[in-house]
Amino acid sequence: MTVDIRVVRAGQTYCCYLRETVVGDGRRLARTLLREAQEEAGVPVGRWMGRGLAVLGLTAGQEATEAQLRKLCGERGRHPDADVIEAERLAKGESAKKAFKAGVLGRQVMVTGVDLIFRPQPTTYLLWALGDEESRRVIEAAHERVIERVLEWIEDEVAVSRYGKDGIYRVRPPGGLVAARFRHYEARSGRPLLHDHYSDTRERR
Numbered sequence: 348m349t350v351d352i353r354v355v356r357a358g359q360t361y362c363c364y365l366r367e368t369v370v371g372d373g374r375r376l377a378r379t380l381l382r383e384a385q386e387e388a389g390v391p392v393g394r395w396m397g398r399g400l401a402v403l404g405l406t407a408g409q410e411a412t413e414a415q416l417r418k419l420c421g422e423r424g425r426h427p428d429a430d431v432i433e434a435e436r437l438a439k440g441e442s443a444k445k446a447f448k449a450g451v452l453g454r455q456v457m458v459t460g461v462d463l464i465f466r467p468q469p470t471t472y473l474l475w476a477l478g479d480e481e482s483r484r485v486i487e488a489a490h491e492r493v494i495e496r497v498l499e500w501i502e503d504e505v506a507v508s509r510y511g512k513d514g515i516y517r518v519r520p521p522g523g524l525v526a527a528r529f530r531h532y533e534a535r536s537g538r539p540l541l542h543d544h545y546s547d548t549r550e551r552r
Contacts, residue, residue, distance in 0.1 A: 348493050355460040361421045372535045381413040398523025411527040420459040426450045465494050466542035476539035
């Protein structure tokens with residue numbers, strides 16, 4: 348298993364992520380709905396995972412919608428369902444400022460996530476590409492299990508949020524990680540390549 352890592356920042360990096368990565372490393376046309384673009388690209392919709400989901404009231408396996416991704420990664424760390432939270436608070440008579448604040452996950456940051464790209468070794472993904480259906484199912488199941496174990500290790504041993512001048516303060520995410528998973532079947536060149544993108548964020552409540 349090979350893992351590549353890149354930082355996702357609010358702003359241009361996030362826009363590129365939502366325009367390209369989440370639709371199979373392709374090029375999403377303007378004004379095309381996310382699910383529609385994913386269907387056209389032949390890739391599954393993104394799914395939420397991670398221990399931090401419980402703190403946010405989300406469920407593992409639930410579809411990661413464009414609106415939720417925009418709130419969490421594109422708006423510097425707001426709750427994926429911030430619009431719902433704000434509407435409920437406003438309906439109860441709270442001020443717009445307090446309602447907005449209720450949808451913010453702790454400190455707002457520019458680095459909103461880390462994109463982890465998991466792919467099997469070349470001999471494995473070639474067997475996946477050229478093998479029969481049973482071989483493909485076995486490889487995909489093993490691929491998913493390895494990813495689950497790696498993410499568990501990251502949550503237990505690695506995940507730390509740093510803040511303050513020069514990152515002097517370090518804190519473990521209290522609820523765990525929140526990740527959106529995107530399965531791809533091809534490389535950008537178009538050759539067969541089983542791989543998954545996991546956009547991880549630190550739950551900052």
